[in-house]
Amino acid sequence: MYAIYIYMHIVHREAGYFMLNLSRRRFLKISAATIAAAGAYESSLRVLARNEKTKETGIRTVPTFCNLCFWECGAIATVRDGKLWKIEGNPLDPLSNGRLCPRGTGGIGAQFDPDRLRTPLIRVSKRGEEKWKSVTWDEALNYIADKMQKIKTEYGPESFAAFIHGLGGRFFKHTLRAYGTNNIAAPSFAQCRGPRDVGFTLTYGEGVGSPERTDIENAQCIVLIGSHLGENMHNTQVQEFADAVGRGATVIVADPRFSVAASKAKYYLPVKAGTDLALLLAWMNVIVGEKLYDKEYIDKYGFGFEQFATEVQSFTPEWAYPETGIDPELIRATAREMARYRPATLIHPGRHTSWYGDDAQRSRAIAILNALLGSWGRKGGFYVPAEVDIPAYPVPPYPKSEKPLADNPGNKYPFADEVISTGIREATLTGKPYPIKGWLVYATNLIYSLPNQEETIRAIQNLDLFVVIDTIGSEIAGWADVVLPESVYLERYDELHTEAFRKPFVALRQPVVEAPNNQKPNWWIAKSLAEKLGLGAYYPWKDIEDYLATRLKLAGYSFDQLKKDGVIHGANTAIYYEDGAPIVFDTPSGKIEFYSVQLQKAGFDPVPRYTRPDPQPAGSYRLLYGRAPMHSFSRTQTNPLLADLEDKNSVWVNAKEAERLGLRSGDYIRLRNLDGELSNKIRVKATERIRPDCVYMTHGWGHTSKMLRSAFGKGASDSQLITRYKTDPLMGGTGMNVNFVTIETEA
Amino acid sequence: MNTLTELTVSRHNPLIDPSLHVWEWQIPVYLFLGGLVAGLMIIAGVRLIAVQPKKREALICCTIGPLLGLAFLSLGMFVLFLDLSHKLYVWRLYTTFQITSPMSWGSWILLLVYPALTANALAHLPEAIPALATRFPVIVRWSDFILSRTRLVVGIGIANVLVGVALGIYTGILLGSLGARPLWNSALLGPLFLFSGLSTAAALLHGILIFTASEEERPAFADFLLSSLSRLAQARPLDQKVAPVLAGADNSFLTIEFGLLVLLLIGLLTSTAVHQAAAGLLLTGPYAAVFWVFVISLGIVVPLLLQTLELQNRIRHTIAPSVLVIAGGLALRFILVYAGQQSHWFHALN
């Protein structure tokens, strides 16, 4: 018999002294509660009612696309009497199929987020003290332009770097390239999907893209390695995953935590954290040893299969058992299950894959396993996506930079194919290969997205100029010299959305309501800054509508139709090899590389090899982190609609461990990592859904920025505890699941 | 299915979660006052029928009782009104009758209580409050009108008993009909609250008798318990006709109340897991201390003993048992309203 943990009845324990507390409780009687709740409601209504000056009545709808995450689903916003009422999926949109995820549905909350930035701010005291003066846009942009010019004169334009996330950053990239720097990083590479894309590129010559080219819709067997679909709400994937589960597809989940996806699985493999590569090798060993692979496919498209086969011979399920903790027979059974459904077997590449420092090789193993099953380019595996081609607006060529990028001196990480954000940080810290004196950060909270917050803060001390552009006052904004408030997606036009997908499309973001204060859209900020920098020639267009209309016209599409429909479909193309999709492998061999000569030449394992993770210190737990379905990164905790769904995170502790420690669900604890970093207090979720040697929390909580009043101090931050990271030797990604914590029961 | 190990509910509505607490002090106070008024009515009614007075007498049960009843009823209804969250619409109670709703029944019963109690009080009002009669001679005429008609007197008595029984039972059924809360889900709550109401009413009247007795017979209020204990040896019966009757009646009511409470708990303990868990809230759970000390010991057993000793003339009549019974009756309502809201069907899932 196990203890029963019932969240909702925790308060029972306090009920005993109700008699003593009567006088106090009297104040909590309904009328008081009603007044308080009514007050809160009215204040949110007041914010909503800001558009009342327009005296608009009735209902109108505006098609646009979402910005709550990088999926950017097509949506239709509804305005009632001049106020945002709701937002729903655009049925024309192939990404959402007319259905948004919870963040998208709650996206209108971003518009009346109480902690929105309202006006440009310039720092008036020490960095990080968050003391500001409000300034006009002119003052703020002049301040930035002057300092940027100074950096350019003293150090060269390359000494100004940027960290950018998402579609909204396109215009800033444009302005900065025109200014003369290519040191423009996105944490989404080294801290997220980079290892995966590099692993796949090394194997197939290209990555899986975003949205991923996974054909979950037609997969008959789906293998998830740590991917928690359903907790991450990558909309199209989750929709297709639910369909797959609904039609009875075999789901295999390997995860130290019994995720939501695991609950849908036929096979759940409670793999020891950090040993996924051993499991992958054992699977490949079985498939090769039992000749379950797609011989014809490999003969046709494969390179180095024989060497590969020899290499994996020793990695038997029995070898993997002590590493992974997974029963060899279960490894065999799941390998056979994968082979049974090939090529409609999808070993999901994941997205956030910077876990243990061996991530590019692990991703390469996933790529190879898919190749063994012949699923790349095949129905139920990975389709071949297509993109609507919209010509760029004609602008002058960017100035040529004389210096190499600052992030990867000496090509230390030879397979990094994007700028390494932590490399830029390193260059800023060390001044090598050359000093970095200015940062522009757009829509990414570096304090939360880069590992080791202290390094980030130290790097900031070396800057002459630090600009943050965002919609809310995130932690990184708190360290800035200048903070620029961007209007939210519901208030602005944006760059066109034309990601490669199974159905090519172009989508438009357009304003639904006006920005309530002095916020401006990214294109306006980037264009105005360029003009202040004397780079107006790079913005030959009058305004964004002119820009968009011109580009669409060049591609033969109508801006007016796009404004009306929100989405226009391109011509469908063949998406599977068997249907005539182009078969191109942009690898050195021109084939799928089971064995990689370029890796071998660079001194790496040509076929992935497993390295045992660092031993776990006794009495500690490995800190794992992940996503909550209703929040994006550390960017939505102040959205009142989404915060109402979940306003703080919990730390998952295995139920028996919790019992041993005398902890019950709802108790508050703190976590301390091996470097002595102590977390904010956090509720325990005592659960049978996690291995006893791990703890888990969702990312993005425990805010410390004074500007995020409504989320301040709620929950604990995984990022704070990620002081250690293991850098991927292939591409510079930062494995962040390598921190161990102890539990301090006195919160 | 394996053992349920976790149940997580994301709902977080004020007053509902983590466990129901929509009803605070107003409802137990209202239920207590309702029961008390019911008891006063029944005692008044029985007394009226028993005596069938032809002339005005200073009958405490039929004057002070009904007058207090009217006051407590009004207070109770005011307290109930305080609990309403949509107060401006309270009149909606009286534009309809919902046959399945105990609360609808109750709201109409409450309207019948006023004339019944008023008629009962009127019969002896000029004797009870002569000053009032002097000032409003019409009261004397009404009193005469009633007393001169025996059938009317008996009728008023019967009306008081019937409405009193209905009121008392209604206060229990109000909770008992709410099947969602296993602790409440027994029709026994009706008679339980009725007899608890009777015991508090008898105790109240008994207490008033003692309190208004001559000075030397009245123990100091502050140290009534000590004095009643220290004077065990020199105990002396209160020289009044009604006091022993009331004490005796109170003992009967308390005994029946105790029996009903035992039956209620037996019913719960022999029912489903959720009902057992509900009984556990009182017997061993978070409310056990209050239940055993305030409801059972001080509210029923101790006054029962004291009053028995009083009746045996082993100790003098004091207001101690009255105070204890009244406090116990109030504690019973509080504990049932609070613990009942916590009892829940979700317990069935373990």
Place this chain on the structure above:
Amino acid sequence: MSHFAMVIDTRRCVGCYDCVVACKTENSVPEGFCRDWITEEVHGAFPTVQLEIRSERCNHCDNPPCVSCCPTGASHIHERGGIVLVTHDKCIGCKACIAACPYDARYVHPDGYVDKCTFCVHRVEKGLNPACVSVCPTHCMHFGDIDDPESEVSRLLQSRPHHTLMPEAGTEPRIFYLT
């Protein structure tokens, strides 16, 4: 006569809360309150665990105790499809219905009246699905007439094992969970 019911496929549901937030925007549910919510039930011991995730709300019971206990008739069964509703200007806020509901599906609206899921009757009357059903990205929720044997909900109930919440409470709930 139609008889509305909701059929929710717990196999597909991932507990993403989209139904909850869609209800909040569609019905302007005040901050801090919810008409629907997510329940997670875990059985077993690691690693042999079963998890059922449910989107829960008012069950629009056929035998609704909240209606029978209402002293004013504010809580009532709507003529259209048996939807259980509260007429705001008849509600006195006595909260008996809240105590009567074994699902704790009701709450006191900040304006004083008792509020709860309406099955989005304003949408249903226009032939639309309730907001929660219409947004669900996993298509795990279905709404329709169980008196019509050809309806999607009827066919699902005929073909799939299902359960209701606390049937032992005798309320005859009209939200069915496919397992």
